Amino acid sequence: MNKIILKNKMRLVTGLILFGFFFPKTQAQNIKLIPQPQELISSEAEFSLKNSQDLWVNSSKHNDFALKQLKDELSEQMGISSELVKSPKKASIILYALDDNPDSKIKKYLPNSEKLQEIGEQGYWLKIEKDQIKLIANTEKGLFYGVQTLRQLIQTAKNKSLPALEITDWPALEYRGWMDDISRGPIPTLEFTKDAIRKLSEYKLNFLNLYTEHTLRNEKFADIAPLDSFTPEEINELEEFAAKYHVVLIGNQQAFGHMEEILNNPFYDEIADNKWNLNPGSPATYEFLDEYLGDAAQAYDHPFFNIGADETDGLGSGKAKALVDSLGMEAVYAMHINKLDEILKKHGKRTMMWGDIAVNHQEIIDRLPKDLIILSWGYDPRDSFDKAILPFKESGFDFMVAPGVRSWSEIYPNLDVAVKNIANYVRDGKEYGSMGMINTAWDDDGETLFNANWHGIVWGAEMAWNPIESQEEARAKEERASRLSAFNKGFDKLFFEMPDDQSIMQSLNKFRELRQIPVFGSMTNASVWGSIFDFYPKEEVEKVATTNKNMLKQATALAQELKEKAKLAGAEKIAIEVARNAAERAAFAAKKNLFILDLQKAHANPEAVSKERIKETRNKLFKELHHLKMDYINIWKAENREYWLAENLNKYDETARELLDLETHVFIDAGQALRPGEMEIRLSTLYPDTEIRYTTNGGEPTKESELYDGSLSITKNAEVKAKAFKDGQEGQISAKYFNVHKALGAKPQIKGRVSTANPAYAAGGPGGLTDGLKGSEDFGDGRWQGYAGQDIEVVLDLKTKTEINEISADFFQRLISWILLPESVEFYVSNNGKNFKKVAVAQNPIDPQDQGLIIENFSSGELKEKARYIKVLVKSMGPLPEWHTGAGKSSFIFLDEIIVK
Missing domain, CATH: 2.60.40.10 (Immunoglobulins)
Incomplete structure (x- = not known):
C-alpha cells in the first residue's frame, strides 16, 4: 500500500507523487483529479463497476441532488443502472453526511474522529475498496464535493474499474470564487451563467461575483442600465439554481470610481467629481447611493457585498477639488468608504472592497471600518505577494486574494502569467490567513469571451482548494510546473473529454510561442485593429517583415491544429473554437502588418510595389476579415447577450472601410x-x-x-x-x-528603443516627437511614444541658429499601466552638435504613488539662448518600486511632442 500525503512537508512534490511516483504505473495513468486532494492512499486492488450498483444514502432530501448527479454519471458515462437499498450492508456505494443525525447502523463504516475533524465543513472522506465505496462527510456540502471527486474517477475509469484508494480531503480556503466582468463588454446570458455555475462547481468553486458598474436593472433609475442587462429577478433565479450546486452569488456594485457609464448621462452630472468618480462632496451623491446601492444590495441574498472603490483616478480633479484640497485625498477616500458601509449595513450586508488605493496610501487603512473584507488584487507574475497582503493582515482586516486569468485586451489569455500569478497569490494568501480567493476575468476592451478563460478559472479552483506551498521561487517554479503538468492532463480529460492520445493543452500552450514572437503589439487586440495607414518607423521595417512572416506561419498552423482537435473533443468544443478564432485573428494581424509594409513602400515610391498586387492583397484581407467577423458573431452569441456586440463589430467595419478607402485615402x-x-x-x-x-x-x-x-x-x-x-x-x-512651434518638422536623433508592446507606442517613429501632433488622455492613441526601462536622449537640429525661449514636453503617468513620470528632464543647447551646455533641469513634481491619469508638462522655464541644436535627456524612474504591484519590472516612460518656443 502506498500513502500519498499532499500537504505540509510533502507538498513540494505533490504532482509528481500523485501522478506516477507512488501509484502503480497503470493506475497512475487513469487517476486524473481536479483539484488534487489533500491526502490519498492507494493500493493495487480495484473496484469493479457492475451493470447495476446498489446505493445507500441517508434519507435526508438535502442529499438528493448529489445522489442524482452520481446516478446520472454512472448511467451516462458507464451505462450502469443504480438502485437504492435500505441497508448499508447491502450497498456497494455508501453516501453519508453526518449532519443529518448519525445513524447507528453506519458507525462502523465511518473513518476515525480525527479524520472527521480534519475534513471540516466542506471536506469529505472517500474510500474505495475491492467490494465497496464509502463516501462520508460532515455536511451536505462536503458530500457534494466528494461526489464531484467520485464522478471524476468514474469519468476516467478504464474497463469499468476504479482504483482502490482512500482520500481525505478538504479545502485550504473557505471561499473560492470567480468574478466575471459584465460591465465593459459582454453580458452573459442567463443560461450560459447557469452552465458556468454547474461546470465550475464540479471543480469545487463556491461563489460567483458579477462585476457591475451599470448593468443591473433598476426601474427607479431606468436610464442607467442597458435594456438587456441582468435584472434582480434573474439574480434571484441564479441564486436558486446555484444553491443546488453549493454556489452563492455575492453582490457587486461599483460605488466610487469606474462610474463613467453612469456619469456620462447628463442627468447624473450633479453626483460626478470627474468623468470616472462620484463626488464625495455632494449630498446628492449619497441620496443617489442610498437608493441605487441599497437596491443593488437587496437584489442579493448573501451577506457579503463588493463596492469596488478601486482605481479612483484623479479624485478631486473636478467638483470635489475643494473638499480634497481641504481634507486630503486619504481622508476623503476613507470618509466615502465609511458612508458606503453605513448604507450597506442598513441592508444587513458586510462590505467588501478592492484594496489598491489603501495599500498604496496606507494612512487610509486605520480610518476604514474594521469589519471590511479587503480584496487584495494584482495580476502580474510576482515571486511574492506579501507586500500586497501584509498591510491588511497586520491591521487586523479579513481579506481575500484576487489574482486574474490575464485575458483582458489579449487575443488569447496569457496562460503563463496567469498560472504563476494565481498560484503564488493564493499560496501567500493562505499563508497569511486569507478567507478565500476571487479569481478575476476582466473585459477591459470589451472583446474578451468567457469561453477563453476556462483554463485560468479552473486552475484557480485547483489552487484555492490545494495551493502550492514552496516560498522560495526556484522551488516554487518546480512545484508549479509539476502541478501544472498533472493539471493539464486532467483538464484535457475532464474538461474537454479528449482521447488519451490527444491533448488540447499542448495546442493551447502554443499561444506562448506566438506571444514570444517580437511583433509590435504581440498578442494584444490592439495589434488586430491598428490602422493600415499608420506606418512603421523606417528602422523597424526589416524586423517587422521578418517577425510577421513568422507569426503568420505559426498562427495559421495553430488555427488548423485547433480546428482538427475540436473534432476529437467530447465536450466544450466552443472553447476550442474560441481559441481557433484567436489564432486566426493573430494570423490576420500578421497579414495586415505585411500589407502595411507594402503600402509603406508604395507610399514612399509609387513604383516599388505593383498597384494590382496591392488591390489583390486588399481584396483577400477584406474577405478574410468578413469571415472573422461572422465567426466572432457566432461564438459571441454562444455565451452573451446582444449588448456591446455592435461596439466590437464596429472594429471590423472600421477596418473594412479603411480597406475600401485604399484608392482614396489621403x-x-x-x-x-x-x-x-x-x-x-x-x-x-x-x-x-x-x-x-x-x-x-x-x-x-x-x-x-x-x-x-x-x-x-x-x-x-x-x-x-x-x-x-x-x-x-x-x-x-x-x-x-x-501645434506649431520652432522645432516643428525637425528630425530627432533618439538614443533609446521604442516599446514594441503596441504599434501605437512608436507614434510614427522618431518624427513623432516633432510632428506637431499632441497626445490625448489615451496613451495608446498613436501620439505618445512609449519607452520601457531606459533613459531617453533626444537631439534636435533646428538647421539654423535659433532664438530659444523655452523647451518643454508632456509626459504621462498611470500607475496601473506601469507608466511613471520621469525622475527628471535635463535641457541642453549647442551650436555644433557636439559640445552641449546644460541650461535647465525640470524635476518631477508629482508623487510617484499618485493614482489616476496624470499628464505633466516638464519645462525648461524661461530661457534666453541662441542655438542650432537642442538635447533633451529624460531620466527614467528605473524599475517599478517596491510599493508597486509590479515591483522590479521595467517602468514605462511616455512622452509627447517636444515643443520649442
Missing part, C-alpha cells in the same frame, strides 16, 4: 521645417490622378474646397482636413491637428 504628414515656426504639410494618396481637396480651418472639405497642388505650409496651430476624389468616388475624411 495621407497627411508633417514635412520639413521650412524655417523655425513654419512647417510643410504633405498630402498624398497611393494612386495617381487622385484629386485632393483640403481645409485648414476645421471645416469639412468638399469638391469646392482648396485644391492641393503640392504646396501647403502652416505657421500657426491648425487642423488640416483632406478628402480625395477619384473616378466619381469620394474618400473618407482624413484629419490631423498640428
